Amino acid sequence: MADARQYFALPSPFPMKRGGRLIDAKLAYETWGALNGARDNAVLILTGLSPRAHAARNPVDDTPGWWEAIVGPGKALDTDRWFVICVNTLGSCKGSTGPASINPATGDVYRLDFPALTLEDAGNAAFELARGLGIARLAALVGCSMGGMAAMGAMVHHPGFTRAHLSVCSAPRAQPFAIAIRSLQREAIRLDPNWNGGRYDDARYPEAGMNIARKLGVITYRSALEWSGRFGRIRLDPERREDEPFGAEFEIESYLNAHARRFSRAFDPNCYLYLSRASDWFDLAEYGDGAADPEAAVRRALARLKLERALVIGVETDILFPLEQQQELAEGLSAGGVEVDFVGLDSPRGHDAFLVDTVRFGAAIGAFMRSL
Amino acid sequence: MADARQYFALPSPFPMKRGGRLIDAKLAYETWGALNGARDNAVLILTGLSPRAHAARNPVDDTPGWWEAIVGPGKALDTDRWFVICVNTLGSCKGSTGPASINPATGDVYRLDFPALTLEDAGNAAFELARGLGIARLAALVGCSMGGMAAMGAMVHHPGFTRAHLSVCSAPRAQPFAIAIRSLQREAIRLDPNWNGGRYDDARYPEAGMNIARKLGVITYRSALEWSGRFGRIRLDPERREDEPFGAEFEIESYLNAHARRFSRAFDPNCYLYLSRASDWFDLAEYGDGAADPEAAVRRALARLKLERALVIGVETDILFPLEQQQELAEGLSAGGVEVDFVGLDSPRGHDAFLVDTVRFGAAIGAFMRSL
Numbered sequence: 001m002a003d004a005r006q007y008f009a010l011p012s013p014f015p016m017k018r019g020g021r022l023i024d025a026k027l028a029y030e031t032w033g034a035l036n037g038a039r040d041n042a043v044l045i046l047t048g049l050s051p052r053a054h055a056a057r058n059p060v061d062d063t064p065g066w067w068e069a070i071v072g073p074g075k076a077l078d079t080d081r082w083f084v085i086c087v088n089t090l091g092s093c094k095g096s097t098g099p100a101s102i103n104p105a106t107g108d109v110y111r112l113d114f115p116a117l118t119l120e121d122a123g124n125a126a127f128e129l130a131r132g133l134g135i136a137r138l139a140a141l142v143g144c145s146m147g148g149m150a151a152m153g154a155m156v157h158h159p160g161f162t163r164a165h166l167s168v169c170s171a172p173r174a175q176p177f178a179i180a181i182r183s184l185q186r187e188a189i190r191l192d193p194n195w196n197g198g199r200y201d202d203a204r205y206p207e208a209g210m211n212i213a214r215k216l217g218v219i220t221y222r223s224a225l226e227w228s229g230r231f232g233r234i235r236l237d238p239e240r241r242e243d244e245p246f247g248a249e250f251e252i253e254s255y256l257n258a259h260a261r262r263f264s265r266a267f268d269p270n271c272y273l274y275l276s277r278a279s280d281w282f283d284l285a286e287y288g289d290g291a292a293d294p295e296a297a298v299r300r301a302l303a304r305l306k307l308e309r310a311l312v313i314g315v316e317t318d319i320l321f322p323l324e325q326q327q328e329l330a331e332g333l334s335a336g337g338v339e340v341d342f343v344g345l346d347s348p349r350g351h352d353a354f355l356v357d358t359v360r361f362g363a364a365i366g367a368f369m370r371s372l
Numbered sequence: 373m374a375d376a377r378q379y380f381a382l383p384s385p386f387p388m389k390r391g392g393r394l395i396d397a398k399l400a401y402e403t404w405g406a407l408n409g410a411r412d413n414a415v416l417i418l419t420g421l422s423p424r425a426h427a428a429r430n431p432v433d434d435t436p437g438w439w440e441a442i443v444g445p446g447k448a449l450d451t452d453r454w455f456v457i458c459v460n461t462l463g464s465c466k467g468s469t470g471p472a473s474i475n476p477a478t479g480d481v482y483r484l485d486f487p488a489l490t491l492e493d494a495g496n497a498a499f500e501l502a503r504g505l506g507i508a509r510l511a512a513l514v515g516c517s518m519g520g521m522a523a524m525g526a527m528v529h530h531p532g533f534t535r536a537h538l539s540v541c542s543a544p545r546a547q548p549f550a551i552a553i554r555s556l557q558r559e560a561i562r563l564d565p566n567w568n569g570g571r572y573d574d575a576r577y578p579e580a581g582m583n584i585a586r587k588l589g590v591i592t593y594r595s596a597l598e599w600s601g602r603f604g605r606i607r608l609d610p611e612r613r614e615d616e617p618f619g620a621e622f623e624i625e626s627y628l629n630a631h632a633r634r635f636s637r638a639f640d641p642n643c644y645l646y647l648s649r650a651s652d653w654f655d656l657a658e659y660g661d662g663a664a665d666p667e668a669a670v671r672r673a674l675a676r677l678k679l680e681r682a683l684v685i686g687v688e689t690d691i692l693f694p695l696e697q698q699q700e701l702a703e704g705l706s707a708g709g710v711e712v713d714f715v716g717l718d719s720p721r722g723h724d725a726f727l728v729d730t731v732r733f734g735a736a737i738g739a740f741m742r743s744l
Contacts, residue, residue: 112617176603176624177596183625184587186618188560191580197617208563212584215556224549224694231548232666233655245484245569246558246645250652252548253555273618280622283605294604319691322596 004030004061005053005088005095008129020115023104027129028088028095029053030061032071033079035134042135043077043369044162045086046126046147049275050267052094055086069358076366082139089150090125091117091275093268099198100268110270112198117274119146119282123154127161138162139372144354145169145321146275149282152305156287160306164372165333166365167312169354171325172284172298172332178320181220182276185213189269198270210264213272215256223317223350227252298328303336311368313343313361318351341368376402376433377425377460377467380501392487395476399501400460400467401425402433404443405451407506414507415449415741416534417458418498418519421647422639424466427458441730448738454511461522462497463489463647465640471570472640482642484570489646491518491654495526499533510534511744514737516726517541517693518647521654524677528659532678536744538737539684541726543697544656544670544704550692553592554648557585561641570642582636585644587628595689595722599624670700675708683740685715685733690723713740 005028013021030053035042045055045067056071056079057064067086071077077084088096091114099114106113130138141162143151148170155162171178192209194200234251242248248257287304288297310333314326323344330342343364347353354361377400385393402425407414417427417439428443428451429436439458443449449456463486465472471486478485502510513534515523520542527534543550564581566572606623614620620629659676660669682705686698695716702714715736719725726733 173605175596176599176605176622177591179605179622180587180591180599180624180628183620183622183628184584184591187587188584190616190618191584193565212556212560212563215552215559216588219549219552219556224547224691227548227552233545233548233551233657244562246562246649248555250548250551250555252552256552256555277618285605319596 002060004058006030007095008132010097010125010128014125014128016115017118017120018116022097022115025090025097025125027090027097027125029129030055030058030086032056032058032084033082035083039135040137040139041081041083042130042133042138043082043084043140043142044126044130044138045071045077045084045142046123046144046150047086047089048145048147049089049272049279050092050263053086053088055084066355067358070362070365076362076369077142078366078369082369085130085133087126087129089147089275090122091271091278093271098268099270099274112270114270114274117278118153119150119278120153120157122278123150123152124157126150127154127158130161140164140166140369142166143168143170145351146279149174149279149284152284152301153282155305155307156284156301159304162307164309164311164368165305165307166368167310167326167329168361168365169314169318169321169326169351170329171321172302172329173294174280174282175322175325179280181216181320182280185216186273186276188212188216189273195269200269205265206269207264210267210269210272211260214260214263218256218259220320221350221352223319223348225317225348226350229348231255295328299332299335302329302332305333305336305338307333307338309340309368309372310338311341311343311365313345313354313364315345315347315350315353315357317348318353320351374432376430378402379467380504382469382497382500386497386500388487389490389492390488394469394487397462397469397473397497399462399469399497401501402427402430402458404428404430404456405454407455411507412509412511413453413455414502414505414510415454415456415512415514416498416502416510417443417449417456417514418495418516418522419458419461420517420519421461421644421651422464422635425458425460427456438727439730442734442737448734448741449514450738450741454741457502457505459498459501461519461647462494463643463650465643470640471642471646484642486642486646489650490525491522491650492525492529494650495522495524496529498522499526499530502533512536512538512741514538515540515542517723518651521546521651521656524656524673525654527677527679528656528673531676534679536681536683536740537677537679538740539682539698539701540733540737541686541690541693541698541723542701543693544674544701545666546652546654547694547697551652553588553692554652557588558645558648560584560588561645567641572641577637578641579636582639582641582644583632586632586635590628590631592692593722593724595691595720597689597720598722601720603627667700671704671707674701674704677705677708677710679705679710681712681740681744682710683713683715683736685717685726685736687717687719687722687725687729689720690725692723
């Protein structure tokens, strides 16, 4: 199957928030539907940490995408009406420039020479792409999880660039529980001797560290409630048990192993570290015009985005981006004069609900999009 | 300060549930108060995975214990009335026999030659200790966290051995979320090259793996709510930051580092692995007289314990032993004819609330004990 990715050359040099600049950097993206004559039907999707730009099948690449149930003709993000763009985040390894890319200054892979990456950089780069496609203003900006923080980081630098915003399982700032989880994921990678300060290759690859990081991710992306119903205490058949001391005995352990196996070699460890740290760094309160109280600062920053409409959606069982943070977003946007739809779902699927509980999410997103 | 531990020689050989037997094994314990003439005022405490027998100060060892606020004269477990015994669990490394002890058959440390350990073994051994102290029946058996599962494991083998039971932040069976967390903790230790199949020493010690395991423990013992209020996004002073790529920047990371540092060299890694796996294995439904449905099996098992009174106490923010599991215990005991007090606390302190939110726990435990 062909590759549907297109590439956009970022302005060069591309300045980064914390210093440094990227030369000849690019973003990978895919599109669905068509930009209308008024160029006012564009919907830009910013993803979570790891997804590709391939959100859904399209004529070039007919394989299912990561948000197949949401993006397409007649679906919640209806590509008969909207020109949908999904971008692989700056700093990733799925086509966009990141720590696994070649540094044109040296001809070698960037690795840890990649400049410090923030979600503001990722969001700003995505806005450059939209402008490059001839879009002066987005109809809607969708940000899922980490992408929701990147969206806010870009909107606060470019107020009014989108009419509507869909914040999906995201947060205005990283809180200590999420920081603790991500810090531990990074530690597992860094402590793997094969990480070697970022200088690994396929033969000496920090797979053990990536496995732990991914398993911890999956544990915190899902919910205890879902797993109790799905796995209970089901044991592996004896022939599937690991023949080593303290090896896997339960189905849930095998499930985590399978997730880790699929991910660990498919995502670059240094890119993971950069994007993970960028998530910890994000704090909308930085844009609060000096308000000392973080909650007040977040409200002030949200009041600056010049949005008309917003959908803020989250899930009660999400422990990584808890529903209180979506409530904070909704209330702050509303206080800033935005017409806000707030949807708190009782899905048992945890943070990943937006990826797997697409019936509930599709209904909420579709209703909002039809109302625009 | 002197050591207040006393030692009890277990019957030798001591048979283990999954096969194997221990020769010349012992339990470390401490006591407070005095056994009365009728020998009917004994309260036995079974701890969580890591605590010592030193629950509180006593004349021999005046240093504060791990449950100092709960155990003592006039406190919730009032040592003016009760003869309180706290036992270091079988399989631990704080005085009781475990994988870090000398195997009398070889003269070397057991390491992974220690027989498979279950919480039933740990609970049964503690009951042997009580009998050895001349106690035919306990007034109350207190089980905290893992110790609550060990308590059930012993009670189901020795129905009627205690009049009352206090189940503190525990569960009738390990559920997949908790199994996933513990499995990942064990994996971090096992993957540390210095673990070396259990053959480490002080010079080559799996400290990195133990650090990750402990941090993951602390993350799941506490709650996001508490940490948001306590740490927020407070950053470390520049001189306290780790001078390495992706090193700690936030106060929450430093807090986890401090916890890991205190624990990693103080608890034996093989003992940790054995007790962690024993927790995963525990399932009261095994004693359900063949009921196929696990919930029904748990109820049947709970109906066999021959208790008169029970206090079941848990916390809404506990993600490791969620309140639903304490509700299941309370309902099952009640359906079996036990007079049950159920207390679901809204403490923000997560699973560790029983250790740190001692005002709330002391009130509930004290009221129950005074009613006996």
